[in-house]
Amino acid sequence: MQTTVFDQLGETVYHETLPNGLAVYLVPKEGFSKTYAVFTTRYGSIDSHFRLKNGEEINVPDGIAHFLEHKMFEKKELDVMHEFSKNGASCNAFTSFNRTAYLFSCTDKLDRNINLLLDYVQEPYFTEASVEKEKGIIGQEITMYDDNPDWKVYMNLLKAMYQKFPINIEIAGTIESISHITKDNLYQCYETFYHPANMVLLVVGSFQPETVMKWVRDNQSAKDFPPAPRIERIFPEEPAGVAKSRVEANLTVGLPKCLIGFKEKTNGLTGKDLLKRELTTKLVLDIAFGNSSALYQKWYDSGLITESFDFDYSGETDYGYSIIGGDTPDPDKLVTELQAGIRGLIQSGIHQQDFERAKRKKIGLFLRSLNSVEFIANQFTSYKFNGSELFSVVPTLESITREDVEARMKEHFVFEQMSVSIVRSASPQE
Missing domain, CATH: 3.30.830.10 (Metalloenzyme, LuxS/M16 peptidase-like)
Incomplete structure (x- = not known):
């Protein structure tokens, strides 16, 4: 485990890259009661066009990163939010243009919550029926954002500035685009972008770094992962000028x-x-x-x-x-x-x-x-x-x-x- 001390700020960061490629960062904060953990993949709404290792180009429907974030909470025999609540933790997740993050905060039972975070994000479970059901839920969310003036003025500005780069596309996609998402699409994107080598785990708060790192090592060593896929994102060349003034x-x-x-x-x-x-x-x-x-x-x-x-x-x-x-x-x-x-x-x-x-x-x-x-x-x-x-x-x-x-x-x-x-x-x- 590597240690980096930032004397000017009085902060110390502990870091280790595990054999499966997962980068783990620990930032202990002595005297703090709350601890945060964030498990993040470098995968966001702009990553809808990519090339696989075999050279095949893949285009997936807009909004799939956000859709996948929603579906990660659904398990066959586990209510993720209820489990966090039982452990005294509050959990959440978000998708941005270039990352998807899963997080929790707690004051107790940190070991249980860290294992739960790692386990549910690393155990996908999708069915065609649940995917179809989710389309209606996310469709309502899209409609809600369409009627939100603050979001509308913001997204309209991005669409006006960018001609081709996919930051001009709604993070959640459109009702039309998500209608084309399938279970196979979700597994394909998961297997491409959710490999540990494309992810970072950060824990910040009150804890002993050696203890937390051991929990993470033990959790990851008990799982088998394929070799890390080569991720080649494909973006269109963005012209210098704006789409609309x-x-x-x-x-x-x-x-x-x-x-x-x-x-x-x-x-x-x-x-x-x-x-x-x-x-x-x-x-x-x-x-x-x-x-x-x-x-x-x-x-x-x-x-x-x-x-x-x-x-x-x-x-x-x-x-x-x-x-x-x-x-x-x-x-x-x-x-x-x-x-x-x-x-x-x-x-x-x-x-x-x-x-x-x-x-x-x-x-x-x-x-x-x-x-x-x-x-x-x-x-x-x-x-x-x-x-x-x-x-x-x-x-x-x-x-x-x-x-x-x-x-x-x-x-x-x-x-x-x-x-x-x-x-x-x-x-x-x-």
Whole structure:
């Protein structure tokens, strides 16, 4: 078992890659009452086109990763959620664009819960009848999201920005796409993407690392796994420009919702370079639009934005974009003023004082977040899959200069790669 000590943060990470390829990371937090465990596969909604070891190309229906997540909880003679509850644990799962995670939190019986987590995720059980039944359940979920204004304005923005890359496809798919999912599809995707070598187990909380690692070793050594499959994902080449510069929809909302997105080419960055780009971009956004910025104060004081106004950046090896916006009485004015504000900031440059304040704020927020096992559990694996390290955030932030931020601002804010998504309230006649 390898040990990595992050002296600056007072954190220690224990790591071991088991013979079957499973990467196990343990982050003990002395004095904490709650423990989190997350079992994650590098498999998400964008992974619908891939090539098998024999050269065969496979296209599966959209939404199958999310569908598979749902079906993993169904067993022939076991109620997974009830078992976790009996052990005093709360369990959950989620599917994103590029990963699927199964998790639990508990204050007791950690050994039972870890074994249960590993066992139910590594023992698939699908029948044609249960698959057909699940289509109706997930169909209702899809309909619910279609009627959710916050989700609608977000997904419409991704569809506007991306022409071909599958991030423009709903994570849950459509009612039409999931109607084509079969039991064989599910087993094929499971066998391809749920091999231990494509997965990470993270445990964070109050425990003895040697004891927990032994539990995991014993659990995995009792199981037989085939050789790890070679996973070759196939993605379409994404053009530089956006699919649409503007998209609007009508739903029942009090105020219109407006999101503005900037899409960028990622150039296949990984590891430290990818982490630095992410953190530099987030500094840019905070300096330009954070609640202490001149633009935010001007817009808020005039009533152009509400407290819902926010921003974020998603930077992965295969895609990257920022999103800015929220509720506003005048979406067109917000778009115009945002563009003018960006041009003005690029022209004037960033004041050293504003840069230093934003960096101190970012470091402070991150350090406080390390007091949350939920935060560590949700972020750790995401960074690992990108070849970087959650506990490298602070030294990376410290290395970023004002010149880095100014260069990144000019690189990222390209108006030809900007899209706008608006959701307005339907008019009475509609």
